[in-house]
Amino acid sequence: MMTNKKKIRFPKRELNSWLRKHSTWDDQEWKDLIEELNQSGFETWVGSPEARNQVGLYLETNRR
Numbered sequence: 001m002m003t004n005k006k007k008i009r010f011p012k013r014e015l016n017s018w019l020r021k022h023s024t025w026d027d028q029e030w031k032d033l034i035e036e037l038n039q040s041g042f043e044t045w046v047g048s049p050e051a052r053n054q055v056g057l058y059l060e061t062n063r064r
């Protein structure tokens with residue numbers, strides 16, 4: 001059975017914008033970011049530990 005679920009893009013723009021304000025972050029800021037992404041329709045990218053690891057890796061790789 002095929003699903004009509006649209007692939008949700010990786011939240012690159014949102015993460016880049018967040019990184020402009022955060023060169024470091026603590027556990028609460030991380031949780032707030034995850035919640036914000038979830039509320040913004042990126043639940044695919046925060047709904048599992050594996051997906052959150054992808055977000056975390058992006059942030060660590062692109063932090064200034």
